[in-house]
Amino acid sequence: MMDRYIAIVRSGEDAPEIEAAIREAGRIPLFEPILKIEPIDVDLPEIEQGEALVFTSGHAIEVFAERSGRRNIPVYTVGRNTADIARQNGFTNIVNAAGTVDDLAEILKIVAKSGEIDLIYLRGEDVSQDLRGILNKNGVNLREFTLYRAILADSLSLALLKAIDQRALEAVMLFSARGALALAELLEQYDRAGRMRTTKALCIGDSVVQSVSVLPFERVLVSSKPDRHGMIELITQLPPLDLRK
Secondary structure, three states: OOOOEEEEEEOOOOOHHHHHHHHHOOOEEEEEEOEEEEEOOOOOOOOOOOEEEEEOOHHHHHHHHHHOOOOOOOEEEOOHHHHHHHHHOOOOOEEEOOOOHHHHHHHHHHHHHOOOOEEEEEEEOOOOOOHHHHHHOOOOOOEEEEEEEEEEOOOOOHHHHHHHHOOOEEEEEEOOHHHHHHHHHHHHHOOOHHHHHHOEEEEOOHHHHHHOOOOOOOEEEEOOOOOHHHHHHHHHOOOOOOOOO
16 A cells, blocks of 8 residues: 655644644654744843733744743633643643634633733734734733744755655645645645645635635645644544555
C-alpha cells in the first residue's frame, strides 16, 4: 500500500497530539511551516492590580511569557488551544471562552461592565477578527499591544511537493485563514493547484474555507470546534485505508 500523508499547515512543528492522531489513523504527518513567528520589539504594559490579559493567539502568550515573569495575572483566552498554552506557560487564573472571538467578546463585555477589571489585549499583527472593534461598539475599552508578526513562507517543502506529485497527499490541515491563503498562492506558484483534486482540506473554520476556495479540493471538511481537538475529530472522520492497495 502506498504511504498516505496528511500535511499540517501551520507555524512550527509543535503538534504532538495531532501527529499522534494522524499516525493512529494510519497516515504519515507532514509538517509544512507556512508561517514564521517574529516577535516585535514593543514595551510591555505594566500589569497592575485589577487588570487582566486577553489572548486570542498562543503565539502571543509565548512571546509574553518569554518577556515577563508575571504569572499571577487573570487571563482570558478564546479557546482550548490558547488556554492550554497559557497553562503550559505557568498561568493559573485562566478563563476559557471555549469557542470563537465572538464568544470571548461576550464574556469580556460582562467582565468590563462589572467595572472591577481593566482589559489588556496582547495579539499578533494580523488577526482574523477585530476583537477591539467588537468591544468598542459595545462601549468596552480594550487596551491593545501587538507582540509579533507572522512572516509567510516563500516556498513549499520538497517533501510536500513529492507527496502531491505522487498523489499521496490525502489531506491538508489548515489552521488559519492567512496560512491557507499563503498555501493557495504557493500551490499556484508551483503549478500544483490543479493537483488538489485528490486531496481533502481539513479547515479550522469558515474563514479558512474562503481562503482556499480557489483550490479544487476533493472535499472540504470544517471543524465543529475552532481548536486542535476539533481538527483531530476531522482526522477520525477520514475513511479507513484500503490495505489491499
